[in-house]
Amino acid sequence: MSSKNLYILGIRGIPAQHGGFETFAEKLSPYLVKRGWNVVVYCQEDSRVRKYESSWAGVKRIHIPVTNSGAAGTIIFDWKVVADSLKHDGLFLTLGYNTAIFNTLQRLKGQTNVINMDGIEWRRDKWGLIAKTWFWLNERVGCWVGNHLVADHPKIKEHLATRVSPERISMIPYGGDEVLEADPNLLSVYGIDPGQFSVIIARPEPENSFLEMVRAFSCKKRNHTLVVLGNFQPTLNAFHKRVMDAASEEVIFPGAIYEAPVVQALRFYARFYLHGHRVGGTNPSLVEALGAGCAVIAHDNHFNRWVAGPEAAYFTTEDDCSLVFDKLLTDDYAVLAMKAASRLRFKERFTWEQILSEYEELLLKWYPSR
Template sequence: MTNHPVHNVSTGHVIIMGIRGLPAAHGGFETFAERLALYLVERGWKVTVYCQGSASGRREVDVWEGVERIHIPVKRDGSIGTIEFDIKATMDVLSLPGTILTLGYNTGFLCSFLSWRRRKNFINMDGLEWKRAKYSTPAKIYLWVNERLAAWAGTKLVADHPSIAEHLATRVPHDRIATIPYGAPGIDQADITLLADYGVEAHRYLTVIARAEPENSILEIVQGFSAKPRGMKLLVLGKYTRDHDYHCQVMAAASDEVLFPGPVYEASRIQALRFYSLAYIHGHQVGGTNPSLVEALGAGNAVIAHDNKFNRWVAGGAGLYFVDAADVSKQIDDLIADPSLQRELSSQAVKRWLEAFTWPDILAQYEELMVLKC
C-alpha cells in the first residue's frame, strides 16, 4: 500500500461532474464519486456535485452529507437527456469557482469549452469506450472524437489502468497523465443466511457479475461451465430477458446448474454472494480497471478471467485465464479438483487488493493530485 501525505485543513473547492448524482445509484463512477466526495468533505474540502434532474423543474441547491448538490432540470430522457444535462451543468459551472473533476469523456466537446474558458479540469478518462462492440458505428465515432477532445482539453488526465495511460500518451505528453486505479472495500465477513435466497451453498458455486453483453464473454463462460456436470452452481447476476437475442443465446446454452437470479443491488447480498463464492469469473475483454473485478479481489475471490492485458494487470497472481469456452471449462475443472489452488488464488487476491486497490489509498491519491494542482 502506498503512503501519501496527509492534509487536515481545507485546501480548495472540488466540483464533480459527469455523473447522474449522489447518493450513488447508477454504477461504478457514482460509487467512486460518493466515496471521494465524502472523503474530501471529512478532510475539510468544499465539494459540489452536479445532479441530473430536479423535482421542481428548476435549478435547485441542497446539501447531502456535507456535499453541496446542484440539481439541473432536463426535458429529455436517455442519452439525449444526459447530453442536455451535461451542457446545462457546464454552462452553470462557469459562474462557480473551483477545480472541476469530470468523470468520463462522453462529452469531451464540453471539456474543450471549459479549457477555452481557462478552467482547471481533471478528467478521469474511463476505458476505451469507442472500442465497445455494443455501440453502433456512429456512436463509436462520437466517442472516438470526444475522447480526443477531452484528452487535449484536460488539465490532467486520470487513467485507471497502466494500459489506458499508455493509450493516452499517444495523444498527450506523459506528464499530463496520472494513473490511479479504481478501489474496492475489503470483505472479511458476510451474512451466510442470505445464500438460501439464491439456492446456493457456501463455496459450492461460482459467480458472474456483469452486463449481459458479448464483449463480457457471458456466452463463453456459460458454455464452458455447462460443458459437463459440475456438482455446483454458476450464479449469473444481471438482467436477462427473452426478447433479447444475446440473452436468449446465453440462457439456451445454460445447463440446469446455471442460475439467473436477476440483478442484485443490495450491498449486503452482493457481499455475501461474493464472499462465499468458490471463484469469480470475469469475462470483460475491453476496459481498464473494472470495478467488479477489483471488488472480487477485495472479497478474496479466486478469479477466472478473460486473458487480456487489462485483467492480467488487475488480477495478477489471483487469476486463471481463458480465451474461449474450452479454456473456461478447463480452468473450472482445475479449480474444483485442487482446493489448494483455490486457497492460493484467494490469498493472492487479498494480497493484490492490499497492494493497489484499497479505497483509502485511492482517495488519498486523488486528494494529493488536486492539492498539487489547485
C-alpha cells in the same frame, strides 16, 4: 488557508445508484470534505422541477432537472452542468470523457479541469458506428481540453500517451471495500450454499464473454451451481436468449441484484468469481471481487492481468474456460491460494485509503493558484 472548491462533473449524482464513477464520487467527496475542501457534485433529476441545491454528508449537491431520458437526457444534463460550472471558481474534476466537447467551454474560460478518461469506450462491441464515432471524437477532445488526465490502468495510460504527453497523465486505479464477512443466510433464497457455487456479476453483453463462460460451464455436469447476475431479457435481446439457451440446469439467472449485502455475500461465499471482460481499464467489479477475497477466473488480457495478478486463473477461449473448471472445481488447495493472492493484491493497490489519498495529492497539485 481558505477552503478549496472542487466541482465534480460527469456523473448522475450521489449517493451512487448507477455505476463505478458514482461510487467513486460517493467515496471521494466526503473524504475531501473531512479534509477541509468544499465539494460540489452535480446531480441529474428526471423531472420538470427547477434547479435546486441540497446537502449530503457535508457535500453540496446541485440538482439539474432534465426531462429527456436515456442517452439524450445524459447529453443534455452534461451540457447544462458545464454551462452552470462556468459561473464558479475552483478546480473541476470531470469523470468520463463522453461529452468532453462541452468541456471546451471551460478550457476557453481558463478553468482548470482534471478529466478521468475512463476506458476506451469506442472500442466496445455494443456500440454502433455513430456512437463509436462520438466516443472516439470526445476521447480526442478530452485529451486536448483537459489540463491533466487520469488513467485508471497502466494500459489506458499507454493508450492516452499516444494522444498527449505522458507528463499530462496520472495513473490512479479504481478502489474497493474490503469484505471480511457476509451473511450466509442471504444465499438461501437462491437455493445455494457457501462454497458450492460460482458467480458472474456484469452487464450481459457479448464483450463480457457471457456466452463463452456459460457454455464452458454447461458442457458437462459439474455438481456445482453457476449464478449469473444481470438484467437478462431473452424476449427482447437475442444475445440474452442465446446465453440462457446455452445454460445447463446447474446455471441460475436471478436477475440484476443491487442490494449491497446480497452482492457481497454472493462474492464472499463464491468458490470462483468469473470475469469475462475483454475491454476496459480497471474494472470496479473485479476490484470488489479482490476485496472480497474471491478466487478469480478471468479472460486473459492485459487489463485483467494487471488488476487480478498472476495467481488468478485465465482463459482465452471457451475450451480454455472449460479446462479451468475441470482443473479447479475439485482443487481446494488451489482455491485457497487464489483467494489469499486476491486479498494481497487488493491491499497492495486498491484500497480506498490509497486511492483517495492519491487523488487529493493530484488535486492539490492542480488547484489554480489565482
